[in-house]
Amino acid sequence: xxxxxxxxxxxxxxxxxxxxxxxxxxxxxxxxxxxxxxxxxxxxxxxxxxxxxxxxxxxxxxxxxxxxxxxxxxxxxxxxxxxxxxxxxxxxxxxxxxxxxxxxxxxxxxxxxxxxxxxxxxxxx
Numbered sequence: 001x002x003x004x005x006x007x008x009x010x011x012x013x014x015x016x017x018x019x020x021x022x023x024x025x026x027x028x029x030x031x032x033x034x035x036x037x038x039x040x041x042x043x044x045x046x047x048x049x050x051x052x053x054x055x056x057x058x059x060x061x062x063x064x065x066x067x068x069x070x071x072x073x074x075x076x077x078x079x080x081x082x083x084x085x086x087x088x089x090x091x092x093x094x095x096x097x098x099x100x101x102x103x104x105x106x107x108x109x110x111x112x113x114x115x116x117x118x119x120x121x122x123x124x125x
Contacts, residue, residue, distance in 0.1 A: 025062065026073055030119070032103045037064035038071030045071070050120045052110075053077075058120030075100075078123050086114060086123040098123075 019040045028035045029047070037043040043066025050060045056077035063070045078086075082099045086107065089096050098105045098116035107114040107123060114123045 022071075022073060025071070026075060029060070029062070029073070030100050030102060032101070035062055037067060037069065038062055039064070039067065039069045041067040041069070043067055047118070050118060052115055052120040052122055056122040058116065060119060075119055075121060078121050083124050090114075096123075 018036075020036050020038060025035050025038065025045075035045045037045055041064060043064040045062035045064045047060050048063040048070065050058065053059055053074065058075040059072065060075075061070050061072050085099050086096055095104075096107045096114060098107055098119065098121070100116070100121065101118060105116055105118045108117050110122070115121065116123070
């Protein structure tokens with residue numbers, strides 16, 4: 001059974017027939033919470049593709065497990081504070097993790113750079 005999304009309905013936090021606001025989807029993704037279907041079918045979305053933008057920001061695609069609809073989300077490049085935290089952790093010999101995720105997501109070497117495999121953001125060399 002298909003759920004009709006009525007025109008003019010405001011973005012909300014999910015649920016049947018309600019599109020999720022992109023900022024709310026990104027917040028939930030970083031918090032490790034379930035992200036509702038991007039088109040509002042009532043299902044739960046999961047990340048199916050993660051990449052880095054030319055500016056160093058991240059891009060990820062979420063796909064609904066129920067209706068298979070996908071939505072692209074772009075996140076900004078790392079801030080100076082985030083880069084300093086990563087550099088400090090590296091200098092102290094601690095595990096280098098993405099400062100944006102609530103869960104521990106270790107950064108990976110990509111060429112000469114460190115990048116988050118879960119959101120695609122580059123944090124420097």
